Amino acid sequence: MPTKPQRETIAPAAHEATTAEQANPIRLRALLIGFALLPLTTYWAVESVVSVIFSLIIPPVSALMAVALLNAIGRWLTGRWFLRTPDLVVLFTVLFVGTAMSAEWMAVVAPLWHAFGAYADQNNAYKTRVLPHVADWLFFKSGENLQDYIQGGHGMPYVLGKLPLWLPIFLGWMGLFGSAAMAMLCINALMRRLWTQQERLAFPILQVPMLLCQPQALLWRSKYLWGGFVVMAAIDTLNALNFFYPWIPPIKVRFLARLNEYFQSPPWNQVGWIPVGLFPYMTAIGVFVPNDLLFSCILFYFVRKGMQVITAAMGYEQGVFGGGYLVPQPPYFSEQSWGAFLGLFVSVVWASRGYLKEIWQEIRTGFNPDAGYAISARWAFIGLILSLGALIGLGMAVGLPWWLVTIYVALYMAFSVIVARLRAQLGAPIHEMAFMGPHQLMIAFTGTQNLSE
Numbered sequence: 001m002p003t004k005p006q007r008e009t010i011a012p013a014a015h016e017a018t019t020a021e022q023a024n025p026i027r028l029r030a031l032l033i034g035f036a037l038l039p040l041t042t043y044w045a046v047e048s049v050v051s052v053i054f055s056l057i058i059p060p061v062s063a064l065m066a067v068a069l070l071n072a073i074g075r076w077l078t079g080r081w082f083l084r085t086p087d088l089v090v091l092f093t094v095l096f097v098g099t100a101m102s103a104e105w106m107a108v109v110a111p112l113w114h115a116f117g118a119y120a121d122q123n124n125a126y127k128t129r130v131l132p133h134v135a136d137w138l139f140f141k142s143g144e145n146l147q148d149y150i151q152g153g154h155g156m157p158y159v160l161g162k163l164p165l166w167l168p169i170f171l172g173w174m175g176l177f178g179s180a181a182m183a184m185l186c187i188n189a190l191m192r193r194l195w196t197q198q199e200r201l202a203f204p205i206l207q208v209p210m211l212l213c214q215p216q217a218l219l220w221r222s223k224y225l226w227g228g229f230v231v232m233a234a235i236d237t238l239n240a241l242n243f244f245y246p247w248i249p250p251i252k253v254r255f256l257a258r259l260n261e262y263f264q265s266p267p268w269n270q271v272g273w274i275p276v277g278l279f280p281y282m283t284a285i286g287v288f289v290p291n292d293l294l295f296s297c298i299l300f301y302f303v304r305k306g307m308q309v310i311t312a313a314m315g316y317e318q319g320v321f322g323g324g325y326l327v328p329q330p331p332y333f334s335e336q337s338w339g340a341f342l343g344l345f346v347s348v349v350w351a352s353r354g355y356l357k358e359i360w361q362e363i364r365t366g367f368n369p370d371a372g373y374a375i376s377a378r379w380a381f382i383g384l385i386l387s388l389g390a391l392i393g394l395g396m397a398v399g400l401p402w403w404l405v406t407i408y409v410a411l412y413m414a415f416s417v418i419v420a421r422l423r424a425q426l427g428a429p430i431h432e433m434a435f436m437g438p439h440q441l442m443i444a445f446t447g448t449q450n451l452s453e
């Protein structure tokens with residue numbers, strides 16, 4: 001008969017954190033404040049665009065800092081904390097995850113909900129090549145009811161009255177995104193004990209937000225924190241004023257020069273974009289990033305540039321970022337990256353095989369060594385299976401073959417696991433993977449003719 005796995009010994013710090021969190025349950029006020037601030041942080045992230053490719057998105061952190069500061073002022077005035085550490089953690093989680101999903105996922109697909117149907121008469125490709133193949137519960141197939149939206153100029157009450165028209169499509173996309181997010185959350189729940197208690201990964205990019213969630217942390221009395229904040233706030237304010245009033249001199253800190261402009265003769269002129277700038281935000285994150293990762297970033301940046309020059313010397317023209325964009329072409333940066341990701345995934349699974357056996361035993365027996373603190377492995381596994389099933393089912397519902405959707409979802413989840421691991425262990429400050437979706441890997445590997453009907 002299978003025996004129940006014994007509960008492992010938790011380090012004192014982890015045990016104290018567990019006890020503290022159990023003694024301070026989540027309160028409704030944290031959720032209400034988080035969801036109230038979410039439209040603001042989402043709008044900010046969508047308008048700034050570049051923030052969403054950072055591991056630590058700026059708007060949620062700024063909102064957390066503002067709330068924590070107001071919380072401290074309230075403590076000074078009333079003598080008690082309005083929000084405790086668990087409340088601030090929940091608030092930040094709502095803002096961070098919600099902003100990432102809304103500003104990155106939704107901002108990419110939402111403009112397409114109406115575009116194909118509304119402009120089909122102006123673009124024959126929409127009418128003949130796109131609309132016949134898209135689901136009507138994900139996209140508008142006609143612009144008949146969208147003229148007011150296209151023309152604009154209506155007030156907020158009128159807009160709110162039209163929300164039922166958009167609700168079915170919104171729910172369809174939320175089903176897709178929600179299933180993907182739930183699957184990743186369940187994977188994190190299954191790997192939580194290994195990453196946080198056994199391997200004790202550092203989670204570098206979360207150090208500042210977690211300190212901000214501690215109202216009594218010494219960080220708030222740090223002259224370096226406030227000094228850096230005041231200096232950068234002054235520079236940003238000055239540059240913002242320069243945008244509206246050009247006669248005010250700016251202080252350039254982002255793009256100071258472009259070294260590629262000094263390489264005019266081939267093959268050196270194929271080196272691509274080499275900007276020189278100072279990004280204080282990235283510099284601050286670099287303080288928490290391990291030195292070996294910082295060294296690797298610098299080294300392989302120049303290795304990449306060298307590969308572009310060598311490849312150009314062999315007769316392959318390079319774009320701004322090297323390679324052939326969506327078309328596989330030497331030096332195959334996207335393919336190299338996918339190979340690295342898949343290799344890392346196999347390595348992580350192999351290195352975790354002992355822990356995964358323990359998790360499988362817990363799934364079979366239903367034993368939860370962290371009962372009252374964390375979801376059991378059995379329920380996390382059930383949630384993962386249901387989420388993956390929902391993703392595959394949604395893919396089949398739009399007309400894709402089951403095997404194609406299954407491969408796509410598997411690649412996407414493997415990619416997500418490695419990104420999560422990189423964040424937890426190394427704290428990569430940025431990991432934009434433009435032109436690197438699973439569909440591009442599948443097309444590059446098999447060709448479009450082997451994936452079509």
